[in-house]
Amino acid sequence: MTLSALSRVTVGALAVCLIGLVLAVDLARSGAPDLFTAPPAIALGSGQAPTGAHCTAQ
């Protein structure tokens, strides 16, 4: 099968599989998140400083 024969559905499914692969690699290395340290549902009003990283991070 050549690349040109791939339908949109196949390519979209491959993209979803790529996400699945990244998640699997991550889960194997970092393990599952600790729910007991999960932040409040909404940052606004939580009283906590933001801890996430952004594209503007250095």
Added chain:
Amino acid sequence: MFPRRAFVTLLVLAFLVFTFAMAGPRAGLLVAIGIGFGLVLEGLRFGFAGPWRLIVAERDGRGLLAQFLAIALVASVAFPLLAAHGGELSPAHAPVGLGMILGAFVFGAAMQLVMGCGSGTLINAGSGNLVGLIALLGFIGGSFAGSLHLGWWTGLASLPVLSMQGVFGANGGLFATLAGLAALAALVIWRAAPGKRLPPARLWWAATLIAALALANLVVAGQPWGIVYGLGLWGAKIAQAGGADLAVSGFWANPGNAERLDASILTDVTSLTNIGLLLGAFAVMRWRSDPGAPARALTARSYALVLLAGLVLGYSARMAFGCNVGAFFSGISTGSLHGWVWLAAAFAGSTLGLKLRPLVLRPAAQLTGAPA
């Protein structure tokens, strides 16, 4: 048709529940917001790279005006929110520097070669565009590689972080931002051809929904919408899995980034919205009765060049402190001066990229002599 739609709906909902159960309510909400971005961007065909091409190539300013509208809507709410809740919410501020300007210029050019920016690459991949999927692979590798050299680029020459709030105050900064956007909108309307000046209803809706989702992102995550960091993090995770020691990297040794590297991707804000965005685009494609014809086949050389352009796209986005979303959209809407400089440099690069595009994206049939 129904089972297909039901299946893809269940798939998206299952991931939402999985994230909620694994990483808590904030993670679940961020995936939901990301899915919302994907639904709007793909379903209402709201993009960043396309309108930048249209204003130059066809004097069509409608998409660009919709972008400015969305940014203005976000700024109108984000500026007061950031002023009142600075301890809980952070803006997308970054320094202006030589490396940042060069990165934005190169990003603008590469964006036109792969026909998508940061969000566009995810949307294109999720909606089944092979160029988008190949570019996404390159973007992941490129943004990781860019993170390894970011210290060198920022060391070239750089101003301190400057913001509209810092220069004009919170209210004055918002006024200056809205005035700047209005001036750009007037320029676009003047430049656009008759009949291609005012956005159709679809784009008004899209701009409003994108603005609402971006504000939801800010309120839930405590930081503005972004794309690049998450993709670079995925690259770093894959490199680590391959045996790379990132403790020697200045960027990844930084405590905040090292924490992200050790923690699950399901706790990373931009990763969560990125995943949701791709899933949302995939869902729109599968919900359609006809997913559409596959993207036109290209030569093997063109696919290789798309991969290279994706690498450059990711690398330059890291140099520029973000892509159309993190630097342009979120930067300007939260008062960063670097967002405005990014816009000027990336637009210049985009114009160059449009000239290069026919040389890179060559249809397979054109070279083999088959009928068009």
